[in-house]
Amino acid sequence: MTASPLAIDTTVRLRSGYELPLLGLGVYMNDDAKTASLAALKAGYRHIDSARMYGNEAQVGEAVRESGIPRNQIYITSKVTNDDHGYEKTLAAVDESLKTFGFDYLDFMLIHSAMSDKPTRLATWKALIEAKKAGKIRSIGVSNYGVKHLEEIREAGLEIPDVNQIELQPLNQQKEIAEYCNTHGIFIEAYAPLMRTQWDVPAILEVAKKYNKTPAQILVRWSLQRGFAPLPKSANPARVASNADVYDFELSAEDVARIDALDRGKEGTITWNPVDVD
Template identity: 70%
Template sequence: MANKFSFKSTVRLNSGQELPLLGLGTYLNDDCKPACLAGLKQGYKHIDTARMYGNEVQVGEALRESGIPREEIYITTKINNNEHSYDVALASVDDSLKTLGLDYIDCMLIHSPLSNKPSRLETWRALVEAKKQGKVKAIGVSNYGVKHLEEIREANLELPSINQIELQPRCQQKEIVEWCKKYDIVIGAYAPIMRTKWNYPEITETAKKYNKNPAQLLVRWSLQRGYAPLPKSADPERVKTNADVFDFEISPEDMALIDGLDRGKEGEITWNPIDAE
């Protein structure tokens, strides 16, 4: 039986890859294989993990057990905050390849800027080298503010393909978004469904208008804003319903209504180390 939902929406990265815009997040899900299998069966083409999450093994197992050809699924993982140096970062790439059981990683991110400028740049140089070696296809960062992105640009190094940040209606991080747009860097949006803290009429009532639940409305909002949202759930059924977002479009008026919820840093729901020194 054909999948109910369409997952053909992709964006071309500055690395030349096609990134499936809708991805499955696996944070705080040590046993993520059931959710990953449900997502892959349903039609997800992108799974986001990290060394810190401790579930790369499960992601790799789910991919193999799904029977889907490797080249059809996009896998993102991330360098730990305590692995910021050239040699350690290179070794971490190799370890993630082994843990995932893959010959290559589609995208490797620096998980956060929580070290210092010299260490961040050495880690970035390691990812550039890993890409040259074919171990990763694209490289990027996560939780990077404009200051951290400027470090890479000013060092005349290859710019990231992706910056993955918290991005939801209450926390829109507009300065970072505008910088990334200027330099053709895709915004990966984590916590797009606000960790279910969505009890605002602009969300709950608008969702009813489209006969959708708040999570679906929020994922659709993120897609229409041009982001690559990563909704997560450990519940296989919610994994499926979170992706039922391709059969409606939010009107410009309702998009503006939801946009009006932005509270900048006051709207943060989880950690946001964009100001790290």
């Protein structure tokens, strides 16, 4: 792992052996993902989280090429949609994503959700394993997977996911899933870490004032100090840069605990979060 001047990890080595930059740009529902991605890369991000369902893989690919940064220094994620579940359909989806991005490989391909039946989920996972063996994907993982879905993979004797990307923010900290992932060496990526700007919470606002930082910066820093990979989203280039300005301060243990105490479990959900599907 590498560390910032304040000794916080900025990358994590995955079970695949690759280094994942912890701070990533989310481009969900961003019709101008190219502009946001270029702003992020200029601001120091080296991780962009896209998906087939977002419809902006091509824009992300263009931004990477126009940035002038070597491709192997940027970590790019996409995700298999629910409609693409199944062995053959997943293999085809991987090839389609590569063509759309204009890349020879993807750093990460995730199953976007567990919203199909068990046999189909496992077939989808086997296809990602095959695509990885073929060199089309470097690391593989899942998203919106609950403990039940993760256990399906383990009980089938298949390769364990490198990551599980879930909604994880102060109001919904997914403690049961997080504990399972930590026990089994599955790294957690946190989507919606900025709470979709629903941060009008006294504890967050007061901590932000204390450190002279924005609520968004406090939330990103909290996620990093908790050991997650936050994926803040913004279409505004200035905010994209601001959200990454989190390495010149450190939340005290007391302030981390204060934000930890905001957890409301599933009642604190603010996004899609289909971790309980059958």
